Amino acid sequence: MTVSYPATRLRRSRTHAWSRALTRETVLTPADLIWPLFITSGRGVEEPVASLPGVSRWSVDGIAARTKEAVALGIPCVALFPNTPPVKRSTDGAEALNPDNLMCQAIRAIRDACGNDVGVLTDVALDPYTSHGQDGLIDDAGYVLNDETVAVLVDQAMTQAEAGADIIAPSDMMDGRIKAIRMALEMGGHTNVQIMSYAAKYASAFYGPFRDAVGSGGLLKGDKKTYQMDPANAEEAVREVAMDIAEGADSVMVKPGLAYLDIVTRVKARFDVPVFAYQVSGEYAMIEAAVAAGAGDRDALVLETLMAFKRAGASGVLTYHAPLAARLLNG
Ligand code: PBG
Numbered sequence: 001m002t003v004s005y006p007a008t009r010l011r012r013s014r015t016h017a018w019s020r021a022l023t024r025e026t027v028l029t030p031a032d033l034i035w036p037l038f039i040t041s042g043r044g045v046e047e048p049v050a051s052l053p054g055v056s057r058w059s060v061d062g063i064a065a066r067t068k069e070a071v072a073l074g075i076p077c078v079a080l081f082p083n084t085p086p087v088k089r090s091t092d093g094a095e096a097l098n099p100d101n102l103m104c105q106a107i108r109a110i111r112d113a114c115g116n117d118v119g120v121l122t123d124v125a126l127d128p129y130t131s132h133g134q135d136g137l138i139d140d141a142g143y144v145l146n147d148e149t150v151a152v153l154v155d156q157a158m159t160q161a162e163a164g165a166d167i168i169a170p171s172d173m174m175d176g177r178i179k180a181i182r183m184a185l186e187m188g189g190h191t192n193v194q195i196m197s198y199a200a201k202y203a204s205a206f207y208g209p210f211r212d213a214v215g216s217g218g219l220l221k222g223d224k225k226t227y228q229m230d231p232a233n234a235e236e237a238v239r240e241v242a243m244d245i246a247e248g249a250d251s252v253m254v255k256p257g258l259a260y261l262d263i264v265t266r267v268k269a270r271f272d273v274p275v276f277a278y279q280v281s282g283e284y285a286m287i288e289a290a291v292a293a294g295a296g297d298r299d300a301l302v303l304e305t306l307m308a309f310k311r312a313g314a315s316g317v318l319t320y321h322a323p324l325a326a327r328l329l330n331g
Helices: 017-023 060-073 102-114 146-163 177-187 205-214 235-247 258-270 281-292 298-312 322-329
Strands: 033-040 046-048 056-059 077-082 119-124 167-170 194-201 251-255 275-279 316-319
Touching: 033 060, 033 102, 033 322, 056 060, 060 077, 060 102, 060 322, 077 102, 077 205, 102 119, 102 146, 119 146, 146 167, 146 177, 167 177, 177 194, 177 235, 194 235, 194 258, 205 281, 235 251, 235 258, 251 258, 258 275, 258 298, 275 298, 281 298, 298 316, 298 322, 316 322
Parallel strands: 033 056, 033 077, 033 316, 077 119, 119 167, 167 194, 194 251, 251 275, 275 316
Antiparallel strands: 046 056
């Protein structure tokens, strides 16, 4: 059958709003969103993050309040990242294993405030705890050691699971960590704790504001290119994802987001697993900068970009715009 004008007029179905609604291929709802939150010390503390206008670090009580807000908005899950006080940072990142660290305090506060009405996703990597800002243990040359780091990440994940985390999200990109963490969770009785693997995480220039938010930016010397992926590679992302699924990941993530939608689509086409995307800090900052420059409407930019993730095949999106987007979607 040939498809030709005027029998075919693709504008017909666009004529009215009802028809556009009827033929819409993708939907975005608050249930598609995961809200990343930054934790800081103290009580009643809110610290705005300069490079992320509109985003703050909150003390544990504030984290619980934000999470209640998430539940009210229909956001099913929050992701936690601590800004560890400088005195508690060390070369080995041992504070990551402290059952009373900011992360564990926040998990417990959320559980007290919201019960099981919300999922708590916790970041597994050492960069918020190390004095050098790398995600793992380093040797004398500064090289991030794989197997030694995995052993610590297992303890970190177990510490978070013991505190009540629902989804362990390793963002470190060490080889073999999903298997090691899954085995430890099984042996430790945490059979229903999920793993969302940052499977295809790129060495990206879009992480700058996040590193300010967790306080690792000023500490980091060099880059993370020996473990995070080369932005030039797509086949390798498929291998990363295959490996993490085989090791026991319940879902996988592609990160950053907008510049890597081809990876989301490629992964979704190859594997029948939930694929999440992280619209990272630099992407948030880019939208806010465009708004500040009068180059676009915030609400429209936010909803359009989040819809693009869904259209590309993502099951959901981690985004700092989650509360705004949920408010808009709830009308
Ligand atoms: C580190 C981590 C990073 C992000 C999440 N976990 C930064 C990095 O790899 O340096 C970035 C998130 C963002 O930019 O919003 N384990």
